Amino acid sequence: xxxxxxPVYGVLGTRLRSTSYPELTDYCxxxxxxxxxxxxxxxxxxxxxxxxxxxxxxxxxxxxxLFIPDGMPLIWxxxxxxxxxxxxxxxxxxxxxxxxxxxxxxxxYLLGGSPDCLRQxxxxxxxxxxxxxxxxxxHGYFKPQDNHSIVEEINxxxxxxxxVGLGTPKQQAWIHAHKHRIDRGLLMAVGFAFDVxxxxxxxxxxxxxxxxxxxxxxxxxxxxxxxxxYAYYNTSFLWLLFKGYLSGRIWSKDIPSQPT
Numbered sequence: 001x002x003x004x005x006x007p008v009y010g011v012l013g014t015r016l017r018s019t020s021y022p023e024l025t026d027y028c029x030x031x032x033x034x035x036x037x038x039x040x041x042x043x044x045x046x047x048x049x050x051x052x053x054x055x056x057x058x059x060x061x062x063x064x065x066l067f068i069p070d071g072m073p074l075i076w077x078x079x080x081x082x083x084x085x086x087x088x089x090x091x092x093x094x095x096x097x098x099x100x101x102x103x104x105x106x107x108x109y110l111l112g113g114s115p116d117c118l119r120q121x122x123x124x125x126x127x128x129x130x131x132x133x134x135x136x137x138x139h140g141y142f143k144p145q146d147n148h149s150i151v152e153e154i155n156x157x158x159x160x161x162x163x164v165g166l167g168t169p170k171q172q173a174w175i176h177a178h179k180h181r182i183d184r185g186l187l188m189a190v191g192f193a194f195d196v197x198x199x200x201x202x203x204x205x206x207x208x209x210x211x212x213x214x215x216x217x218x219x220x221x222x223x224x225x226x227x228x229x230y231a232y233y234n235t236s237f238l239w240l241l242f243k244g245y246l247s248g249r250i251w252s253k254d255i256p257s258q259p260t
Contacts, residue, residue: 011077012240013255014048016069018083021097024068028098029106032160032186039064039175039187042091044071046233047168051255052240057169058255060176064189068094072212073237081251092196092203095163095188100128102161109154109185110137111174112165113194121198135159140166147178155183162187165194 005027006018019027031038041047041064050057068089069075075088102108110118118137125132136157138150154162162185164171171189179187195201203209204217215234219226244250 007083008253009078009081009083010251010253011074012048012052012244012250013252014043014051014067015253016043016067016074016078018078018085019068019089020085020087021089021094024089024094025098025101028161028186028188029102032106035184037179037182037184037187038066039179039189040066040068041172041189042070042089042094042191042193043067043074045073045237046229047172048074049233049237049240050169053236057172060169060172063176063179064172071214072210076212077241077251090209091190092193095190095193096125096128096197098161099125099132102129102132104131104133106160107133107135107157108161108163109135109157109159110163110165110194111150112140112163112167112171113198114141114200115139117194117198117200120200121194124197124199147174151178151181154185155181158183159185161185163193164189165191167191 006023008015008017010016017024028040041061047061047067051061068091069078069085070088070091072088075083075085079085099108110121113121118139122134122137125134136153136159138153142150162182164175164187166174168189168191171191175187175189192201192203196203202217202221204214208214208217215226215230219230241250244252
């Protein structure tokens with residue numbers, strides 16, 4: 001029997017689960033034995049902002065079962081509401097923690113990254129946990145016509161965990177489009193986690209992550225790709241917080257019917 005679920009807090013209309021690495025890992029292992037499909041999104045401020053401003057993205061995330069606070073600014077928002085959290089549940093760290101603590105009775109499927117990334121990720125994951133069972137994998141450079149065969153393969157292998165590392169918003173769109181066609185398992189939208197854990201991209205040092213500066217490290221690592229994104233979404237998130245404060249909806253768990 002599942003224990004009582006941790007509380008959920010609202011930030012600009014997104015319902016974020018108060019959790020930790022061990023608690024969420026235990027939940028996922030237990031939930032995977034109960035059948036059905038559950039989608040879990042590791043949510044940062046960009047995702048919260050996109051859900052406020054982008055109607056299409058709101059729709060693509062409408063069937064997400066759990067939003068997990070992946071960024072420190074969201075933890076600060078939750079703690080302002082009394083969550084008392086000491087750390088976020090960062091997608092790359094959670095993936096490594098969960099794979100390391102996964103018993104042989106649970107199976108995993110990897111969807112995303114480059115072929116080289118998947119090879120390195122699989123090798124490293126088996127180094128963390130010799131009992132780990134990765135039953136299938138597919139790189140992220142597939143064509144739309146490949147979706148049918150990917151879903152068929154997932155259903156044939158019936159993994160407990162389906163790790164989706166396609167990046168935002170592609171991974172959310174893929175999960176939304178195919179969740180209803182998958183027979184069972186946990187769909188885990190973890191984005192950057194494949195590259196970080198494979199070692200194909202560097203991650204911010206711990207001191208920057210604790211201070212909510214992981215985005216700054218990534219910006220300096222990939223300025224051309226990320227400058228416009230971070231400038232827009234970071235500024236928009238702060239503006240939405242300010243407007244939410246003035247309207248009294250800053251901690252709302254429901255996005256208004258008409259996006260800002």
